Amino acid sequence: MTRTIDIVQKLWNLCNDLRDDGVTYHQYVTELTYLLFLKMAKETGQEGQLPEGRRWDDLKARSAPERLDHYRQTLLDLGKHTEPLVRMIYTDASSFVRKPATLSKLVTDIDALDWYSAKEEGLGDLYEGLLAKNANEKKSGAGQYFTPRPLIDAIVAVMQPSSDDVIQDPAAGTGGFLIAADHYVREHEDVYGWPEAKQREYFESTFHGMELVPDTHRLALMNLMLHGLANDPERSGIRLGDTLSNDYTKLGKASLILSNPPFGTKKGGGTPTRDDLTFVTSNKQFAFLQHIYRALKVHGRAAVILPDNVLFESGIGKQIRADLMDKCSLHTILRLPTGIFYAQGVKTNVLFLTRTPGEKGGTKEVWVYDLRANMPQFGKRTPFTRDYFADFEAAFGDDPTGGPDALAQRVDTGEAGRFRKFTREQIKERGDSLDISWLKDDSADQGELPEPAQLAQETLTELSGAMEELRAILLELGEDETALEEAGVLS
Incomplete structure (x- = not known):
């Protein structure tokens, strides 16, 4: 698992390349998922579910200036693809990357990782490690998932x-x-x-x-x-x-x-x-x-x-x-x-x-x-x-x-x-x-x-409980639900 942990850290560090583009942590993991799906389809021999011209090597082969346009079109095409899993992952997908150089660095760095070791230790464990990183990063807001x-x-x-x-x-x-x-x-x-x-x-x-x-x-x-x-x-x-x-x-x-x-x-x-x-x-x-x-x-x-x-x-x-x-x-x-x-x-x-x-x-x-x-x-x-x-x-x-x-x-x-x-x-x-x-x-x-x-969160939890109790009492007393909504009790 040591190599997987190392790869997870390297993938997470790539987020720094996107900070200048204004990409949040949660957006980064979503963006990384679009790219990793293409890469992992190649590594696991499942590229048959992707249309020709929209695979990892096609993206990698593009010159840096034209790669971003090719990538954006790839997201659009895969969002309409006939294969259900591919379509569900890419439905309404759009890239948060704004600079061609940023995408090129991501593609180059992802391609250079030790994918042989990652496959040996389990690509699923690698991805879960990435999700855990995102959840533990307070700024990402992903801990709730x-x-x-x-x-x-x-x-x-x-x-x-x-x-x-x-x-x-x-x-x-x-x-x-x-x-x-x-x-x-x-x-x-x-x-x-x-x-x-x-x-x-x-x-x-x-x-x-x-x-x-x-x-x-x-x-x-x-x-x-x-x-x-x-x-x-x-x-x-x-x-x-x-x-x-x-x-x-x-x-x-x-x-x-x-x-x-x-x-x-x-x-x-x-x-x-x-x-x-x-x-x-x-x-x-x-x-x-x-x-x-x-x-x-x-x-x-x-x-x-x-x-x-x-x-x-x-x-x-x-x-x-x-x-x-x-x-x-x-x-x-x-x-x-x-x-x-x-x-x-x-x-x-x-x-x-x-x-x-x-x-x-x-x-x-x-x-x-x-x-x-x-x-x-x-x-x-x-x-x-x-x-x-x-x-x-x-x-x-x-x-x-x-x-x-x-x-x-x-x-x-x-x-x-x-x-x-x-x-x-x-x-x-x-x-x-x-x-x-x-x-x-x-x-x-x-x-x-x-x-x-923490104190604020505890207070909000208690207030939420009190509001729910008040709502229940008012409904039991025959108050109209629409009127309670207008009064903010059910909002």
């Missing part, structure tokens, strides 16, 4: 995806969960020993996702391709669309859902436009949570990352939690450390649930693992690694569905430990709040005050 890989790997390990699953991420971002699930299956099953028909079925119809933002969708398509997963608009892959609209019907039912939905309210304000949700709310996390437990097949399982306000908000929030605990066994909540996401002040959790056959009484007990109290301040000096999840994974057990027998084997560590059990009756006594903590967080009493941006 990127879940830390140690967290993804820990979640996937306890959920144990298999080739029998239909796996879905309704807020796919750059595809990290789906790719990690595929990696787990390949590690635990002899995928390449299967008959060809079974291999094709697995790669072409197991993984399903949806992403709202076009540029992020491009990155996801590239990521899937480099990891050997198909993106078939009719069957599978990551589709461009809004899960909170009737686009959700393209996803279908799943036996395993893994997701980190976006935080905040629906873009542009207002409520989801899909017409099937029982509880209407502008809070995206609550809307996605409803989608997730409704989209699960009976006995299907899910792991979803959600902020603290989902655990304690009253009004519609309380109703959604009660509905969730009726229809599913919400068997485990993992309280995550702070400071591991792009929005430092957002405190998050992973909810692990299994769809039960009935409509009532699905949750008998909820186990809460506190990985937040007395944890390090994560950052460059203390990187967030998979090792921090080792005790949680052991405590979770071997049953990804959290069945009764598995839960009976768990050990409640008491008030001094990190893992505790709460019965459904105890949770009802708490007003159906799942924001449960018991450890004194000594780390919170030490060290420096949080950054101003």
Whole structure:
């Protein structure tokens, strides 16, 4: 992996060449994706999907002055190409590069990289390294589309995806969960020993996702391709669309859902436009949570990352939690450390649930693992690694569905430990709040005050929760929704 890391750093350093052209970090990764698709199609022997005259060597062969015009025309032509994957990556593509010399330097430097070593270590890993760089660069704003890989790997390990699953991420971002699930299956099953028909079925119809933002969708398509997963608009892959609209019907039912939905309210304000949700709310996390437990097949399982306000908000929030605990066994909540996401002040959790056959009484007990109290301040000096999840994974057990027998084997560590059990009756006594903590967080009493941006983010999160509660109360009192929108309560 050392050579891959070196190549990622070299690719990232090329961004400096674009700074003078006014190109942002996120634009740079999109631009790099256009170029890398051409280069990697050559390196992987897949140039047959590109029309003649629009391939890497055609771009490289042009003289520096005419290369930029040729490149711009290439983007236009590929955006209309008949091959679906190529067309989806290049639809509405336009170059952010303004100077011919800048493009020529990019092409020359990309061509000079050690692609033999990159192929040996995995082109998918190289591209994911680039996405991670972009997510960790605060100025890029891309962290919202990127879940830390140690967290993804820990979640996937306890959920144990298999080739029998239909796996879905309704807020796919750059595809990290789906790719990690595929990696787990390949590690635990002899995928390449299967008959060809079974291999094709697995790669072409197991993984399903949806992403709202076009540029992020491009990155996801590239990521899937480099990891050997198909993106078939009719069957599978990551589709461009809004899960909170009737686009959700393209996803279908799943036996395993893994997701980190976006935080905040629906873009542009207002409520989801899909017409099937029982509880209407502008809070995206609550809307996605409803989608997730409704989209699960009976006995299907899910792991979803959600902020603290989902655990304690009253009004519609309380109703959604009660509905969730009726229809599913919400068997485990993992309280995550702070400071591991792009929005430092957002405190998050992973909810692990299994769809039960009935409509009532699905949750008998909820186990809460506190990985937040007395944890390090994560950052460059203390990187967030998979090792921090080792005790949680052991405590979770071997049953990804959290069945009764598995839960009976768990050990409640008491008030001094990190893992505790709460019965459904105890949770009802708490007003159906799942924001449960018991450890004194000594780390919170030490060290420096949080950054101003973190304090502001925490305040915004709390205000958002308060507005949602106010909205629910007013609607329950019979206020007109249009009038609330005009008053700014639903904006």
